[in-house]
Amino acid sequence: MAANAEIYFEHDGWGRALAWSAGLHVAITAALLLYSALFYRTSGEGWGAGGGGEAIGATLVSTVPLPANPAQAQNVLANESKGLTQSQPKIEEKVADAIEIQGKNAKVKPKKKQETASKEKPQPAPEEETNQVAFGEGGPVSGPYGTFSAAGAKGGFGITGGGGDFGTKYAWYVRVIQQKVAENWLKYEIDPRITTAQRVYITFDVVRDGHPMNVQVEQSSGVPSLDISAKRALERIDTFGALPPDYSGNKISVEFWFDYSRK
Amino acid sequence: MDQPARPTRQRRSGRIGKAGLALVVLGILFLSPALLAQDWVKTGTSLGVEKVRLAVSDFKPSTTDPQNTALLKTFNDTLWNDLDVSGVVELVSKSFYPLQTPGQPPEVNFLAWNAPPPNAAMLAFGNLGAVANGRLTVQGWLYDVKNIQSPQILGKQYGDAASDAAARVMAHKFADEIILRLGGGIAGIAESQIYFVSDRTGHKEVWAMDYDGSNQHQITRLGSIALSPRISPDGSRIAFSALTKTGWEIMMYSLDLNRLVSFPHMGGTNLSPAWSGDGTKLAFSSSRGGDPEIYVADASGGNLHRMTTAKGPDVSPVWNRKTNAQIAFVSGRTGLPQIYAMEADGTNQQRMTDQGYAVSPNWSPNGQFLTLAWVRKYGPGEPGSSDIYLMDIASKQWVQLTHDGGRNDFPSWSPDGRHIVFQSNRSGSLEIWSMLADGTKVQQLTFSGRNTQPNWSWK
Numbered sequence: 001m002a003a004n005a006e007i008y009f010e011h012d013g014w015g016r017a018l019a020w021s022a023g024l025h026v027a028i029t030a031a032l033l034l035y036s037a038l039f040y041r042t043s044g045e046g047w048g049a050g051g052g053g054e055a056i057g058a059t060l061v062s063t064v065p066l067p068a069n070p071a072q073a074q075n076v077l078a079n080e081s082k083g084l085t086q087s088q089p090k091i092e093e094k095v096a097d098a099i100e101i102q103g104k105n106a107k108v109k110p111k112k113k114q115e116t117a118s119k120e121k122p123q124p125a126p127e128e129e130t131n132q133v134a135f136g137e138g139g140p141v142s143g144p145y146g147t148f149s150a151a152g153a154k155g156g157f158g159i160t161g162g163g164g165d166f167g168t169k170y171a172w173y174v175r176v177i178q179q180k181v182a183e184n185w186l187k188y189e190i191d192p193r194i195t196t197a198q199r200v201y202i203t204f205d206v207v208r209d210g211h212p213m214n215v216q217v218e219q220s221s222g223v224p225s226l227d228i229s230a231k232r233a234l235e236r237i238d239t240f241g242a243l244p245p246d247y248s249g250n251k252i253s254v255e256f257w258f259d260y261s262r263k
Numbered sequence: 264m265d266q267p268a269r270p271t272r273q274r275r276s277g278r279i280g281k282a283g284l285a286l287v288v289l290g291i292l293f294l295s296p297a298l299l300a301q302d303w304v305k306t307g308t309s310l311g312v313e314k315v316r317l318a319v320s321d322f323k324p325s326t327t328d329p330q331n332t333a334l335l336k337t338f339n340d341t342l343w344n345d346l347d348v349s350g351v352v353e354l355v356s357k358s359f360y361p362l363q364t365p366g367q368p369p370e371v372n373f374l375a376w377n378a379p380p381p382n383a384a385m386l387a388f389g390n391l392g393a394v395a396n397g398r399l400t401v402q403g404w405l406y407d408v409k410n411i412q413s414p415q416i417l418g419k420q421y422g423d424a425a426s427d428a429a430a431r432v433m434a435h436k437f438a439d440e441i442i443l444r445l446g447g448g449i450a451g452i453a454e455s456q457i458y459f460v461s462d463r464t465g466h467k468e469v470w471a472m473d474y475d476g477s478n479q480h481q482i483t484r485l486g487s488i489a490l491s492p493r494i495s496p497d498g499s500r501i502a503f504s505a506l507t508k509t510g511w512e513i514m515m516y517s518l519d520l521n522r523l524v525s526f527p528h529m530g531g532t533n534l535s536p537a538w539s540g541d542g543t544k545l546a547f548s549s550s551r552g553g554d555p556e557i558y559v560a561d562a563s564g565g566n567l568h569r570m571t572t573a574k575g576p577d578v579s580p581v582w583n584r585k586t587n588a589q590i591a592f593v594s595g596r597t598g599l600p601q602i603y604a605m606e607a608d609g610t611n612q613q614r615m616t617d618q619g620y621a622v623s624p625n626w627s628p629n630g631q632f633l634t635l636a637w638v639r640k641y642g643p644g645e646p647g648s649s650d651i652y653l654m655d656i657a658s659k660q661w662v663q664l665t666h667d668g669g670r671n672d673f674p675s676w677s678p679d680g681r682h683i684v685f686q687s688n689r690s691g692s693l694e695i696w697s698m699l700a701d702g703t704k705v706q707q708l709t710f711s712g713r714n715t716q717p718n719w720s721w722k
Contacts, residue, residue, distance in 0.1 A: 176444075
């Protein structure tokens, strides 16, 4: 082979080859489009192929009643409680009924009536019953769990029946009852047309092993679905935990009320 | 406390006549001892419920043994973590604690704990000490510090050989006792186990760990591929699927004997076994008839029944562990996999999810919820991610528990129904994570190798 062979010397015409190439590309593209339009839609069962099935209404909710605590903890470092101190009665300043017309007696200095709190006869302070603390208020707690947050509602647990001191001695157990019933009360069971209802009272016993028994509606709310939801809340609970081992009784009786209002 | 008047009672009492009055007086005379013995508790929903503010004072050394420092650290850290992730109490930050912490009941200064800054309702405290003969003794108390007259709720003493593992177990036991009382009779999970698949030895084998990720150890050594381990309700056996010479078969491993025990080979591909709540039955998917369908067999493998017949794969069965009367499963009968539920005899099959790609159902211990992995928006151009969801079965309402955290799958309930363990690649590799059932307190449990398909023990 010559050392100076001219390798770029021969030139074929490119026009024909380019035309073939363009034609083939167009044909392949058209075939792909045709295939996808005609065949692709009809194939593919199994995973990932879509498909409807029966219509099921699954709806997003902000919360599903969970075993966790439903209520938010209150800021314990500062609250709006006024405490046990009593506010002083406000001193009302008396306004004169009429303004004296300036006349010939103008030079005479009118006797100014000055009423001061010191001269006023001290009013007796409003009587406050010594055995009551406003709900959710009071400085150091007067009893176990006296500082439940109330969200505007009034109420509290108390003990009736002679001599029984379960609530004071085992306040932690009362709180467990309250928490478990509240957790298991599913408000979506209540007729959605109801916006507010009377309080429903449920009574039940908690036996030695913590199992709730004898669940009864003591006073109906007048709304059957609310009564049933309250009763079901108790029926969902297997146990509150065994009664405290040093408690001498065999059971405790609980009256539990349910307040319902749809905001 | 204000309570509405009860007109019915007043009317009733107004009608009582003289004869009735005499009867009532007589009745009271006879019944009064019984009435006196009766304790009534009155409470209601409108009071609001706060989590108990629990202060956990570091346990104090009861001896001067040099081992105490390390053992105390293990014990205190474990106890704090157990209570912190329990979801039952709100722990008071240690920065609020008084300088003098108690080690014995007489040392408790109630006012220092029940008033701000700690403002605790409960106080856990105690002491720990190793003695010369290698024994470790722990005394622990739980006090209701707002109830000065009768504060003690719990007092426990534990003894074991002085070791780090023993200190950890004692902390778990004490935490469980506290949670049992404050959580309403539901036992704590501090002593529960999580079984999972890990490839850290080079093969996918079944592993186990404590619920908090400690004490990880290998269970199977097949040198093959093991998948979907499921612990039996009594904790004695693990059913799992493994690749054998004849294909994917259900295998059974005895934790009592520490070896495989016999389970019949079914033929076809057999996957995802699931125990019934009473431990007598096993559901799994098998393609022995061609299409993957749900089968139910006795725990020994006998008495095999086919439950589903629909065209399309039916896999991943799971029992309603409370009633044993329903089975949830995944079916591709309508295209993408969806969650279905049916009666345990195969009747009344009902679709639970409405769209997307839903897999890995798991039934809550109280039978009320399903947790599942769900890609709600699935398909080309849909930026859906696989997240853990919770569905209330009766109402079909659902809540998304994980958000923007990689690909999450295989959720499994804890025995107390308050926690969920799952796998996620949010840290970059597949690892086991746990969270409270409301999506909070997410924590990573495994850190080496790829770890998947967790299954929480039943107790």
